[in-house]
Amino acid sequence: MDERLLQTMLDVDEHHWWYKGRRRVIRAELDRLPMPAGAQVLDAGCGSGRTLEELVDYGEVHGIELSPAAAGVAKGRGCGEVKVGRLEELPWGDDSFDLITCLDVLEHLPDDRHALTELLRVCKPGGWLVATVPAYQSLWSYHDEANHHYRRYERATFRAAAIDGGWRVGRMTAFNSILFPPAAAVRLAQRRRRNGTPEFDLELGPPWLNRVLEGPMRLEARWLGRGRTLPAGLSLLAVLHKPLP
Helix, strand or coil: CCHHHHHHHHHHCCCCHHHHHHHHHHHHHHCCCCCCCCCEEEEECCCCCHHHHHHCCCCEEEEEECCHHHHHHHHHCCCCEEEECCHHHCCCCCCCEEEEEEECCHHHCCCHHHHHHHHHHHEEEEEEEEEEEEECHHHCCHHHHHCCCCCCECHHHHHHHHHHCCCEEEEEEEECCCCHHHHHHHHHHHHHCCCCCCCCCCCCCCHHHHHHHHHHHHHHHHHHHCCCCCCCCCEEEEEEECCCC
16 A cells, blocks of 8 residues: 555544444444354454454454554554454464454455455354445546555455355445445546546545535445445445355
8 A cells, every 4th residue: 555545544544534434334234243242353454453443342353454554553552452464364263253344455455365265264154254345446546546456346246256255145235325426526537637646535624524424424324224235335345154064
């Protein structure tokens, strides 16, 4: 990932509307899952560790992050074990976790199926993986290039990658849907202006605007929390299940 973008993400993930909205969406999905008492929980690609603070409500948390700088911030939150490492070579034994989250990480990996297979290995039989990815290859923009993305996903490609990794797809939905039309227009405009420095979408902006942009994601989280889905959006979410033997 571009170092400037990494630092921007570390600076804004507490208050930026996108991160706050995604956390609401993830909680809405997790609250619907049958988690055992004392569940072992992994955030694969934990970034600054902000999501670990949410996951402590579901069990004993662990994180892994490729960037030592981000992992250092995550460790400083004191929520649980955080390791530096790659998703393709997870430093835990087979059948270690009841729940795994992998939020906007798979698109960074050259071989997403390898990572999904490795995540399956460390998940307990009957356990869950909740994963999010950016949607629509047609929306590829400077932001994807700065993030060192390898791809954006269609529903079919996301589902195929999950199944090839050994997972059963329990549920799939779009999100960040209400803001999808204007955001898509911005991405397409960026793609036409292929000169200068790559532009990032993560500036915090004025507080009033950040509050306004939080509203649609709050509504979407409530909708998804009722077990409903959204047909289109800037992101896709899948709830995947490891089959019992």
